[in-house]
Amino acid sequence: MSLDPSFVGRTYPPTAPYQVGREKIREFATAVGATDPAHHDPEAARALGHPDLVAPPTFPVIVTMAASRQIVEDPALGVDYSRVVHGDQRFAYTRPVVAGDELVCVNTIEEITNRGGHGFLTTRTDVSTVGGEPVVAVWSKIVVRGEA
């Protein structure tokens, strides 16, 4: 399918805050086999200089994937989610996510290309605390496959 390139540069309103909970960090760390005590024991995290449990590196995707619904469900853009494949993913951290963070996402469409009947959509999500402290920038490229 073809995606409208005029959406490049569009920024969406900030999402409602996501509260990072200890148990969610533990659950996610367990699911990916991350056994470092800093993901499970607040004292171990504090020993590394963090206020509470440290999330594993890809944890922010929980927040950004939910936030990206703003874009993939934007009727004006018209992405057919059943045809979406994940292309690229990148995280650039100012600091790790920690339990107790209240995170807000601002989504921007960075790039749209259409090639070989497929649409390619790159979004940048700036994740910061409700207080405005930047935490991590997340880029995601999805491929919307054309009809075969």
Place this chain on the structure above:
Amino acid sequence: MELPVQTYRVTRADLVRYAGASGDFNPIHWSDRTATGVGLPGVIAHGMFTMALVGRAVAGWAGAPDAVVDFGVRFTRPVVVPDTDEGTEIEVAAVVKEVTEDGLTRLDITATCQGEKVLSQARALVRTTR
């Protein structure tokens, strides 16, 4: 410098657990009927699960759970996970490309499943001094 290869077993149970923990309930990660219906050979792992395993390897090599400063991958081939006790295996390897003056180490990463690369342009920047 090459870092020690890390091997991770991946079963259907791991995908179900990851689906719940991450909130990604796309049925191609748990339903053979859906996966084959969209032309896949069978249920495949979440790309982000593979990336999480690589993140685990990177944190392990760096020796700290909070060392990753920048981390990116391209998903090039699906990781097919058969409905068996053994599932499949993902192997993660890396080479140190550069150690910067400000104490950051740049890694080039390779992830393979059944001998095929499943990621490309997989790179991480990690803090190796505190």
